[in-house]
Amino acid sequence: MQMNDRITRRQLAAVVLAAAAVGRIEGQTAAGPQPSAGEDFKAAQQRIRDNSTSLAAVPLPMATEPAFQFKA
Amino acid sequence: MATIGNDVFFAPIPELNARLKDKEFSAEDLARAFANRLEQLGPRYNALALPLQQQAIRQAKTVDKDFKLGRLRGPLQGVPYGVKDLLSYAGQPTTWGAKPYAGQVFDYNATVIDKLAGVGGVIVGKLSMVELAGGGGYRYASASLTGPGLNPWDRTRWSGGSSSGSAAAVAAGLVPFAIGSETSGSIVTPASFCGVTALRPTYGLVSRHGAMALSWTLDKLGPFGRSAEDCGLILQVIAGKDGQDPGSAGKSFYYTPQYSRPMKDLKIGYAPVDFSERAEAPLRPALQTALAVLKDAGAQLVEMKLPQFPYGAVLSMILGGEEAAIFEPLIASGKVNDLADQSQIAGLKAALEVPAKEYLKAMRIRRLIQEEISKMFGQVDALIAPGRTGTAPKADQNLDGPTPPPAQPLDPGFGAIVPAGNLAGLPALVLPCGFAENLPVSLQLVGVPFSENTLLAIGREFQSRTDWHKRRPPGL
Numbered sequence: 319m320q321m322n323d324r325i326t327r328r329q330l331a332a333v334v335l336a337a338a339a340v341g342r343i344e345g346q347t348a349a350g351p352q353p354s355a356g357e358d359f360k361a362a363q364q365r366i367r368d369n370s371t372s373l374a375a376v377p378l379p380m381a382t383e384p385a386f387q388f389k390a
Numbered sequence: 391m392a393t394i395g396n397d398v399f400f401a402p403i404p405e406l407n408a409r410l411k412d413k414e415f416s417a418e419d420l421a422r423a424f425a426n427r428l429e430q431l432g433p434r435y436n437a438l439a440l441p442l443q444q445q446a447i448r449q450a451k452t453v454d455k456d457f458k459l460g461r462l463r464g465p466l467q468g469v470p471y472g473v474k475d476l477l478s479y480a481g482q483p484t485t486w487g488a489k490p491y492a493g494q495v496f497d498y499n500a501t502v503i504d505k506l507a508g509v510g511g512v513i514v515g516k517l518s519m520v521e522l523a524g525g526g527g528y529r530y531a532s533a534s535l536t537g538p539g540l541n542p543w544d545r546t547r548w549s550g551g552s553s554s555g556s557a558a559a560v561a562a563g564l565v566p567f568a569i570g571s572e573t574s575g576s577i578v579t580p581a582s583f584c585g586v587t588a589l590r591p592t593y594g595l596v597s598r599h600g601a602m603a604l605s606w607t608l609d610k611l612g613p614f615g616r617s618a619e620d621c622g623l624i625l626q627v628i629a630g631k632d633g634q635d636p637g638s639a640g641k642s643f644y645y646t647p648q649y650s651r652p653m654k655d656l657k658i659g660y661a662p663v664d665f666s667e668r669a670e671a672p673l674r675p676a677l678q679t680a681l682a683v684l685k686d687a688g689a690q691l692v693e694m695k696l697p698q699f700p701y702g703a704v705l706s707m708i709l710g711g712e713e714a715a716i717f718e719p720l721i722a723s724g725k726v727n728d729l730a731d732q733s734q735i736a737g738l739k740a741a742l743e744v745p746a747k748e749y750l751k752a753m754r755i756r757r758l759i760q761e762e763i764s765k766m767f768g769q770v771d772a773l774i775a776p777g778r779t780g781t782a783p784k785a786d787q788n789l790d791g792p793t794p795p796p797a798q799p800l801d802p803g804f805g806a807i808v809p810a811g812n813l814a815g816l817p818a819l820v821l822p823c824g825f826a827e828n829l830p831v832s833l834q835l836v837g838v839p840f841s842e843n844t845l846l847a848i849g850r851e852f853q854s855r856t857d858w859h860k861r862r863p864p865g866l
Contacts, residue, residue, distance in 0.1 A: 358733050362527070362740035366710065366748075372703035373751050376758070384753035385607075385760060387637075 392416065394423035399563035400862055402616040403465050403623050406566055410457065410468040417457065417468035417512060421450035424470040425514040428564040432515065435545065435562060436537040437555035439475035440483060440516040446470065453510045465623050467510030472565040474556050475516040476523060476602035477611075479503055486602045487534045487552075488521035490725040500600025501635070502569055502611055502628045509627050517555030517568055521729050523576055524552040525604045525713040526737030531785050533731030538785045541584060542863040543829055547782040550580030553614070557584040560614045562866055567615040567624055571601060573608045574705055574812040578834055581614060581820035582777030585830025587849065587859050588614040589621040592839045593815030594639030596625070597632030605712040606637060607753075608705075608812055617859050618819060618849030622647065625842060643842060650847030651771075654688035658835075658848070659770035661803035662693060668803050669779045676824025676831040677776055680852070683823075684774070687851050692770055697762035701806040704752045704759065705813055711749035714741035733790070756813050763814045767838040772845060775804040777820050777832030811836045819845040822858040830858075 353361065392415035398406070410417060425443040432438025453468045478484045478496035485491050503513060518536040520528060531538035531548040539554025541547040542562040549558040553570030557580030560568050570577050572590045581588035589612045596611045603609060613624035622645035629643035665677045685691055720726050721738055729735050766773075783789065798805070811818055819835045819842075833852075837845045853859050 352732075355732055355736065358736035359739055362733075362736045363743060365706070366740060366744055369700075369703035369707050370745075370748050372700035373707060373748060373755060376699065376755050378751065378754050378758075382754045382757055384750050385756040386753065 391422070392419045394419060398423070399427060400616065400860070401566070403469055403566060403620045406469050407465045407467060417450040417453035417510075418447060420468060421446040421470050421512045421514060424565060428472065428515045428559065431562060432555075432559065432564055435540045435542055435549060435558040436534070437518050437539065437549070437558040437562070437564065438515055439485060439487070439518045439536055439555060442479070442482065442513055442515050446512050446514040449507065449512045453512060456510060463508075463510045464627070466506065466627055468512065469566050470512045470514040471506065472515045472517045472556065472559050472568045473500070473503060473513065474519050474553050474568070474570045476519060476571060477503060477516070477569065478600040479513065479516065482516070484516075485535055486522055487519035487536070489535055489728045489730065490720060492535060496600070498600060501597035501632050503600070505628050505630070511627070514565060517559050519554055520552035521731065521734065522717070523571060523573060523602065523604045524734065525573065525709060526734035526741065528731040529733035529788055529790055530731055531787075531789065533729070533734055535730070539580070540785055541782050541829075542866065543585060544782070546784060547829065548583065548785045548787070550583035550782060552576040553580050556614045557581050557586055557588070560584070560586045560616070561863060563862065567613055567620060569611055569628070570614055571609060571611050572812070573604045573709065575808045577612050577614070578777060578808055578818055578820055582832035582834070583782035583830065585822040585832065585858070585861065586614050587617050587621055587822065587853075588612065588820045589625060589842065589846075590818040591625060591629065591842060592639070592817045594637050595629045595641060595643060595840065595842070597630070597635040597638055599632055599634035603716050605709045607712065608709060617853055618821065618846045619647070621819070622842070622846045641840060645846065646843055647847060647850060650843060650850075652688065653848070653851055656772070656844070656848065657690045657692050657770040658684060659692050659694035659766065659773045660775065661695060661801070663799050663801040664775050664779070664803040664805070667799040668805055669776045672826035673776065673779065673781065673831045676826060677833070680823035680833050681774070683852060683855050684848070687855060689848070694766065694770065694773065696802070696804055696806060696810055697759070697766070699755060699759050699762075699810070701759070701809040701813060704755050705809040707744060707748050707752035708756065710741040710744040711746075713738065714744055718742065759810065760814045763810065763816070764838070771837070772841070772848060773804060773807065773836040775807045775834055775836070777834045781826050781829035781831065807834065807836060815839055817842050817845060819849050821849050821852055822861070823856065824858055
């Protein structure tokens with residue numbers, strides 16, 4: 319039997335839609351309770367405060383300058 | 391048109407260049423073959439951001455003329471490649487992986503693209519990435535304009551971020567090499583998850599002109615390739631002084647494997663706990679075997695500890711302060727809400743509140759970190775650690791991890807090697823070293839600034855004794 323490798327527009331559309339559907343399934347994020355945008359923002363602010371606390375624990379001699387590199 | 395066999399899609403750079411010079415196929419044949427493959431298979435892994443087939447064919451025709459005239463430009467001549475979509479390519483969209491920038495077009499090329507064009511490299515496409523390189527912190531792999539990066543070894547797994555497409559495209563043989571970027575982990579992580587060799591160069595060695603800025607003092611561009619040797623050949627081209635990058639170190643890089651020191655003269659620092667306890671159990675056999683390979687090659691393994699600093703906090707504070715300054719217009723306009731990941735949106739908004747004194751304190755601690763790490767390298771030539779302590783997570787997994795986080799060993803080992811190495815601007819080489827549950831496992835070698843040749847020599851020796859870097863994902 320001879321294979322016909324031509325594809326109609328309708329068949330092509332079906333292939334594209336099927337591929338898109340697979341992509342959606344694989345790309346879906348896990349179900350379950352998600353924090354609200356406000357909760358996420360508060361958590362991000364808290365992380366900054368926690369990081370400040372961690373930095374405060376490092377003894378810093380006054381002569382320690384920031385690690386910038388200035389070039390003439 | 392010559393037939394391009396499947397082996398060509400996984401051939402290293404010197405072999406591709408030799409076959410081009412032998413006229414086994416033309417640069418145009420090769421560009422067409424890779425561009426077609428990238429267009430056909432790239433979407434399977436959500437790895438393709440922008441196909442550039444027409445541009446590639448035009449560029450390849452010029453390369454073929456050069457070959458005909460005997461104008462040889464080095465091993466990358468006629469070799470196709472892809473770039474992470476944070477590099478500008480004149481007249482084409484550069485989305486930074488983010489919806490608010492979907493229509494962005496620059497009228498100039500990134501320096502690395504010009505440098506690669508100068509030696510006859512042929513760009514075949516732009517590769518996907520986590521939106522804005524993930525600077526705000528993201529909860530899901532789907533934090534990208536092109537969807538979650540899918541891993542060629544298992545499409546239910548993530549390819550890693552933020553250089554997701556660069557790693558996946560090399561792993562799947564869609565491009566012989568790719569350029570990615572790292573601020574903190576964005577080369578090391580996807581290379582480890584996808585089982586490809588990759589190099590994070592020393593800060594300032596490769597120009598970032600034309601690349602999206604996330605953190606001026608942390609951003610680096612680097613290659614993903616088939617081997618340590620390929621990474622050396624690519625770095626030789628893309629490294630060098632650039633007046634258009636204020637962070638440029640003004641140094642060139644010459645890949646000189648012929649001058650590498652014998653392995654028996656090299657001391658490599660490691661933390662045993664990384665290989666016995668910190669790495670998840672399924673990865674330990676591959677990691678321990680890899681250590682044994684280096685030992686057999688003559689390297690002296692020396693037990694070490696990282697100096698104690700809050701590396702993650704220091705890095706987050708610096709990154710937060712810089713990204714807030716960079717993306718303030720995006721945040722202030724409200725368009726930040728068009729990003730895909732809610733956690734990333736929150737992280738960027740909150741970053742506006744990083745106090746100047748905290749940013750400066752972090753930069754002062756960074757100086758101490760640089761000094762202490764520099765002292766460590768007085769005793770060893772390189773450090774070695776797992777690329778990642780686990781394999782690629784599921785593509786739909788919450789990347790925040792479980793709450794509370796699982797217990798860690800008391801000895802932190804080199805657990806903070808990624809933020810520590812990035813804060814100190816150190817180069818790192820990722821080497822595939824086996825598999826756990828059919829997913830890649832990798833090592834990372836970290837060296838003193840500008841010691842890329844030492845890392846590449848160790849990598850080359852390791853890869854002469856193993857074949858993990860030659861393995862292909864199933865069905866490819």
